[in-house]
Amino acid sequence: MQEPTFQDVLKAQRVIRPHVYRTPLRSYPALSALIGADVWVKHENFQVAGAFKVRGGLNLVASTSREERARGFVTASTGNHGQSVAFAARVYGSRATVVVPEGANPLKVSAMEAMGARVIHHGPMFDAAREYAERLEVEDDLRYVHPANEPLLIAGVGTYSLEVHEDVGGIDYMIVPLGAGSGAAGACIVAGAVSPETKVIAAQSAAAPSAYLSWRQGKLVDAPMKTVAEGLATGSSYELPQSILRRRLHDFALVDDGRIKEAAGRFIAATRTLVEYAGASSLGAAMDMKDRLAGKRVVLVASGANASMQQLADSLAAIG
Secondary structure, three states: OOOHHEEEEEEEHHOHHHHHOOEEEEOOHHHHHHHHEEEEEEEHHHHHHHHHHHHHHHHHHHOOOOOOOOOEEEEEEHHHHHHHHHHHHHHHHHHEEEOOOOOOOOHHHHHHHOOOEEEOOOOHHHHHHHHHHHHHHHHOOOEEOOOOOOOHOOOOHHHHHHHHHHHHHOEEEEEEEOOOOOOHHHHHHHHHHHHOEEEEEEEEOOOOOOHHHHHHHOOOOOOOOOOHHHHHOOOOOOOHHHHHHHHHHHEEEEOHHHHHHHHHHHHHEEEEOOOOOHHHHHHHHHOOOHHOOOOOOEEEEEOOOOOOOHHHHHHHHHHO
């Protein structure tokens, strides 16, 4: 499996440009005061389908053959990746099947169905859904889209990091939410090419530490998963993003779920925009490392907006 390059990210930018938004990068005095740094937010919560993942899905489906599109696509997702494949399949006249865990975010499920995807609930957590999707690849003769081990996905989502560096310079830290790892891997590839002085930090829930443990130990490690942040909710890690992160990622931050809820509320209050728990983990990490970030220019990636009504209520309750 060949790692994507910076040239692949540049190509992806051209491929997906007709279908996605160039999302804003904004600074907020309230967040800068909270962290004690020059804080900017990359608003992928404004993106098509409410999350950064659509960039990867479009780049991958655009690069498939007519035969693959005729067969249709299958993937597993907690929501945002599934929306990206569903959206891309619709754009390119194909069909998508998305396997989600039982109890998946109903907002994300209804969005996938509205895009024409067949949504199947299977298993108590993401990894069981992924295994079932792999079975459907064979049983239904579908083109399987792995949630992380796809170079075209990583190149596609890397385009939001490219936009960040095009819009502002002198970035000391970029904090990126990490579930399967495509966004953080893409950010590392781009920073290495255009801003080597920028340190990329991945933010993951402490209640779903598989990727962190894999990064620390230099091998794939499964771990118990209990996080409320479904965008970060995987008990496994994946070779392609991990191979990139091991060599390029500056550091990893594990954030308690309570802090993630608080961060979501503070994001909403400061930016007047909706952010889901996974997207708020970047701010949660920044709150935990204020001393390290003091006086620096910091970009926080708000990776998605697809919060349920209950999650919204809990986020606001967390800040009183």
